[in-house]
Amino acid sequence: MPIFQDANGLAVKFFIQKDIPQEIQAELCETITTLGGRVEVKVPRQGFILVQPRTSEEERLRQCWRSTDRPERFIVPYTYVEACKIAGMQLKQIFMERGEPIPMHIHPSIANPNARSALASRILHSGGDPDSPLQSARVILADPNTEVFQHLIKTYQNTPGKHIESYLWVKKCIEKGALVFTPVVYKNPGGRRPGEERTQFTEDDEEHLCQWIAQKIPYKETGGRTGNRLYQQLCEQLQTDPEYSWVSRHTWQSWRERYKKNASRLDVVIARLVDQNRPTQGQQGQYGYVRQPEEKPKKSRKKRGKNGEEENGDEGVVNNSVEDLAQLPVMPMPAVHPIQPMIGLAPPSAPPQYQNLQAPQGYPPIMPASVPLPMPPATAPTPTTQSPVEEEMEDNEESEWAVRVGNAPPPPWAKRKADGEPEDPPTPTFNASALVALASMHVIDQSLHEIANEYRFTMGEVQEYYDKCGEMSRTRRRFQRMREFLTERFTNDEEE
Secondary structure: OOOOEOOOOOEOEEEEOOOOOHHHHHHHHHHHHHOOOEEEOOOOOOEEEEEOOOOHHHHHHHHHHOOOOOOOEEEEEOOHHHHHHHHOOOOOOOOEEOOEEOEEEEOOOOOOHHHHHHHHHHHHHOOOEOEOOOOOOOEEEEOOOOHHHHHHHHHHOOOOOOEEEEOHHHHHHHHHOOOOOOOOOOOOOOOOOOOOOOOOOOHHHHHHHHHHHHHHOOOHHHOOOOOHHHHHHHHHHHHHOHHHHHHHHOOHHHHHHHHHHOHHHHHHHHHHHHHHOOOOOOOOOOOOOOOOOOOOOOOOOEEEOOOOOEEEOOOOOOOOOHHHHHOOOOOOOOOOOOOOOOOOOOOOOOOHHHOOOOOOOOOOOOOOOOOOOOOOOOOOOOOOOOOHHHHHHHHHHHHHOOOOOOOOOOOHHHOOOOOOOOOOOOOOOOOHHHHHHHHHHHHHHHHHHHHHHHHOOOHHHHHHHHHHHOOHHHHHHHHHHHHHHHHHHHHHHHHO
16 A cells, blocks of 8 residues: 555645755655655645745745644645655654644753754654754653653653653654653552552461471570561571572561461460471481480488488489599509519610710610610519518508607607718619710710711811701711812812
8 A cells, every 4th residue: 555545545635835946846746646645736625735944935834824723734844755755654743732743852861963863853754843942842852871861850740741751752652653651650658558458478378487486496485486587587598498489478577477466376386396396216306406415413412410420311312422432342453563674675786886885974884785684583473462662661651651649759750860970872863864865965976076087177166067957967978078178179289
């Protein structure tokens, strides 16, 4: 169906402004005829008047032929024909009210000049006026992705008859073929609407709530069922466990208030769930159950009777006090003998350079490795026999701890030595660790002497370097290299 034909198949009539250049008029006539329309010599009662915008002839035609009595006669720019050809349809004059173009303003927030030009052309060919100033425009077109758009909405939201629209709004109106403004609705300040009920709690909600509380706090006497954290944790499960999707029906405050207001009824259900899930003897339970601590034995207190004798206050109670343990029969233990170092063991053989070492003065001589040590007697004493030391300790126990009674003579330990009487010499003690230390020091000194004698350096020089490094092999290598260097240097001097 041709573009410039109505529903009845009749051609749409056009009148062309007379002072438009002849070549443009000829092109317009050809295009209109091709698209099914017809060019009239006089202004038609119903159709289009093609004018050249911003000319005096255009103003005269508008004043003469624009009338509310002829709503189906439109005055459009002559580019309207080409725009309909490009769009593939006859563009409706939708941006008009009471036969007048709607004044529109393209806001600078639409910064792209090509977009602004295309937008103005669409408005103009659809009956609107895109060149109106901001204050007098009825529709302000702006970019919705800028902050200016929201500022314009707040500024003119209370101005009657003024609309803030997106630049995409023009295209939507053209596609629909009608002028439709973006609806404005009342903003709800908050709260439920009149007659609207909130999400009601169901039996499943209460069952899930009781299961959660039975799992986390099985016993009410421990406290915590009305705290905030219990129900906040419940809502946190929604983010990690899809099985808790039922939690999203209410907020954590609503879950808490539900239990708080129905605690007496829900506690019965929780107690029943706890009894069902209680672990049997020897099994591990759910969260909230812990091992029962073992009972500590009670200590019995001994009471003193009238006769001063101690009586056991708790009968049938196990008493593990020190006094009761002391009454247990003593098991015979083998007698303890003084430790004899290295008895029956052959000492390890020493290196050749250490076999002729002599012990320092005042210490027993070092026994050579070839001399066997005396062996202990083959028969060990029985547990019932006592060593001479123990017998002597028993004999002297009374005399050592005896005290003076009345006018009796003082005990032996309290008697002073007479003047001039020589005191008993102290018993020398043998310290094996000290002997080993002195022996090791003696070995180090011997090694340092060997290094000094072998490479012909003073003992002080060798001792000083060893104190710095602490390694015998490193000390030996150093003085060996020094002697080789000196020998080589002075030998070369003699040859020269």
